[in-house]
């Protein structure tokens with residue numbers, strides 16, 4: 001039933017008209033049965049009157065029961081409408097005396113009460129009829145007999161009365177439902193007017209205008225407007241952050257690109273082959289620095305909080321760390337660094353995106369190899385603490401001053417005077433984003449014996 005979701009008016013109309021309709025139908029059933037009772041009460045009284053009038057005219061003459069039917073009594077009935085009237089007088093043992101001999105018998109269930117006036121519904125010659133019965137004792141000095149008088153009439157006028165009462169009640173209900181529907185339609189239109197003016201105001205806004213909505217709105221939608229305002233505030237903050245980041249990234253890229261251009265120009269103006277080769281090697285360094293920065297920017301974009309859903313596959317952290325550390329060994333050998341791994345034999349299973357974990361560890365090992373002097377020791381350690389997977393990269397290099405340990409997680413933040421001048425300050429922010437996407441975090445501590453750096457990353461399992 002899709003249509004109900006589309007319009008508030010239709011939904012409300014449905015939920016108002018349907019229950020009202022059901023209640024009205026039940027009420028009309030009740031009206032019909034009350035009308036039937038009332039009509040029977042009124043018409044049965046006349047039926048009884050006619051039967052009693054006939055009963056009074058029953059006499060016994062020379063041992064014979066005689067009836068002089070007062071036709072005026074039957075006229076009381078026929079005068080009302082198009083109804084037809086029948087009567088029957090019978091004596092003891094149901095012996096027919098006069099009237100219509102084939103009128104229906106008293107139903108079995110009522111026979112025991114036949115000394116009181118009775119009424120029942122039946123059919124006669126295919127017509128529905130209502131029958132009234134009275135029993136009467138007639139006595140003469142020599143004989144006493146019980147006679148039964150039945151007066152029946154067709155039910156046209158009763159039905160007409162019931163139908164009239166029913167129709168007028170149904171009309172009232174229809175007017176009520178129709179009126180309720182109309183009031184709902186108009187009232188809702190009235191109630192929704194503030195929303196229409198809000199819609200116009202929002203349509204007129206420029207896409208950059210993320211100021212909160214201050215329109216007066218109905219109480220019922222004020223929470224919705226509040227939520228939209230909060231969303232706009234968050235959107236504004238995230239757009240600001242994005243703009244700052246883009247400006248920063250452009251600025252950071254401009255420096256090595258300007259260097260590349262300058263070095264290329266120097267190389268072009270140079271004639272000494274030795275100088276040319278020196279400038280070209282600078283050019284290569286600047287190019288690789290730019291290329292690393294572009295890669296780091298892409299990584300950061302991939303792990304940013306709004307970069308979509310994180311994959312949550314289970315994998316063994318020890319396994320991933322072993323593979324990644326192995327892959328970094330050639331670089332460590334090149335820089336004369338002793339790169340080692342301590343991982344427990346039982347698997348440390350965590351949920352997440354394996355490739356992001358590899359990226360995280362690569363950044364940490366890359367930092368340790370880049371900032372530690374030759375012959376330093378770098379250890380990758382995996383452990384299982386309090387049902388959490390823990391990854392640590394420990395080195396005995398220069399360390400990070402306590403004052404900088406939080407700042408190094410800010411984008412483009414670098415410690416002045418660091419050994420490696422090719423970094424761009426995005427490695428640790430990438431590490432923290434990846435950790436947080438997996439419900440964990442990254443912190444920097446001092447290395448063993450307060451020497452070097454220990455980067456500790458905790459993941460929820």
Ligand SMILES: Nc1ncnc2c1ncn2[C@@H]1O[C@H](COP(=O)(O)OP(=O)(O)OP(=O)(O)O)[C@@H](O)[C@H]1O
Nearest residue numbers: 367368371408414415418423424425426427428453
């Ligand atoms: N193991 C470490 N030992 C000493 N200093 C470190 C270590 N790791 C990081 N740092 C310091 O923290 C700073 C930030 O590191 P980060 O990895 O975020 O950026 P980066 O290495 O400069 O650039 P990149 O984006 O290429 O990784 C570095 O400039 C460096 O000074």
Ligand SMILES: [Mg+2]
Nearest residue numbers: 367423427428
């Ligand atoms: Mg780095």
